[in-house]
Amino acid sequence: MTPYPHSFKRFTVAASLCAAAVLAPLPALSQQAVVQDGIKVRPLSTSRIFAGGVDFNEQSKQQYTQLVNEAREKNALVPDSDPQVKRLRAIAQRIIPFATRWNEAAGSWNWQINLLNSDQVNAFCMPGGQIAFYSGIITKLNLTDDEVAIVMGHEISHALREHSQAQAGKGNLAAVGAKLAGAGLSAWLGVDPSITGTATNMAAQGVMLKFSRDDEREADLIGMDLAARAGFDPRAGVILWQKMAALNKGAPPEFLSTHPSGKDRISQMNSHMAQVLPLYARAKGVSVNDLPAYRSNAVASR
Numbered sequence: 311m312t313p314y315p316h317s318f319k320r321f322t323v324a325a326s327l328c329a330a331a332v333l334a335p336l337p338a339l340s341q342q343a344v345v346q347d348g349i350k351v352r353p354l355s356t357s358r359i360f361a362g363g364v365d366f367n368e369q370s371k372q373q374y375t376q377l378v379n380e381a382r383e384k385n386a387l388v389p390d391s392d393p394q395v396k397r398l399r400a401i402a403q404r405i406i407p408f409a410t411r412w413n414e415a416a417g418s419w420n421w422q423i424n425l426l427n428s429d430q431v432n433a434f435c436m437p438g439g440q441i442a443f444y445s446g447i448i449t450k451l452n453l454t455d456d457e458v459a460i461v462m463g464h465e466i467s468h469a470l471r472e473h474s475q476a477q478a479g480k481g482n483l484a485a486v487g488a489k490l491a492g493a494g495l496s497a498w499l500g501v502d503p504s505i506t507g508t509a510t511n512m513a514a515q516g517v518m519l520k521f522s523r524d525d526e527r528e529a530d531l532i533g534m535d536l537a538a539r540a541g542f543d544p545r546a547g548v549i550l551w552q553k554m555a556a557l558n559k560g561a562p563p564e565f566l567s568t569h570p571s572g573k574d575r576i577s578q579m580n581s582h583m584a585q586v587l588p589l590y591a592r593a594k595g596v597s598v599n600d601l602p603a604y605r606s607n608a609v610a611s612r
């Protein structure tokens with residue numbers, strides 16, 4: 311799901327501002343061969359190495375810091391003490407230990423998780439592990455923890471599989487560069503609803519990096535795998551897309567403009583459910599047959 315924001319201006323950061331949001335570094339996992347259960351781990355795309363020498367992780371960290379600071383200035387950053395922020399970080403802490411399975415470098419990423427106060431139905435994870443959720447995706451879809459984990463797993467998967475870098479390496483470098491040098495973050499990330507009164511539609515501005523359909527399919531599957539290993543029900547992925555489709559009957563959420571064709575995604579998720587359900591059952595310490603049916607909740611009325 312998401313943008314991968316892409317870009318920005320350098321600026322000086324008050325170190326104390328970010329410190330609180332930085333999660334504790336994770337111990338590097340052993341480099342032993344990956345056991346191929348769940349979704350098969352494949353090598354990273356080779357095209358990412360032609361991404362023009364752009365240090366995505368460093369740039370994304372700077373962009374994210376700028377975004378968070380701008381959001382804070384505009385009262386659009388939900389504070390650390392908020393229960394929803396704590397909830398997102400608790401879910402992330404369960405998922406992140408499994409990230410190195412897909413990309414060993416993730417063990418030393420500067421993981422951060424923040425919640426932006428915006429009606430937009432969106433979320434993203436930047437190439438170096440900086441995650442943001444928009445409050446709209448949680449409230450409008452009334453997401454359960456399992457569904458949050460699916461969204462988060464999907465976004466993290468784009469970062470782990472270096473989809474942004476691969477897109478850049480495949481010839482989209484000019485587009486990425488334009489975004490990296492682009493206008494103010496708040497304008498294209500639409501984090502300024504309190505000031506403008508209207509959420510900016512990022513997709514309409516053409517500022518979002520679009521991933522290929524293959525990237526999206528891969529992120530869906532790896533996201534379910536990550537969530538399942540962390541003890542979240544992968545069947546929530548199907549419900550998530552059904553909720554998204556229901557919401558789409560009104561105005562399409564921003565998320566959908568970069569994540570098309572929900573039906574195909576649901577059928578793909580279902581066709582791989584037998585691979586990821588055992589991971590979930592194992593995390594819960596029960597057999598697959600003993601797993602209760604997944605229970606979601608109603609979508610909030612708009």
Ligand SMILES: [Zn+2]
Nearest residue numbers: 311312526529
């Ligand atoms: Zn995506």
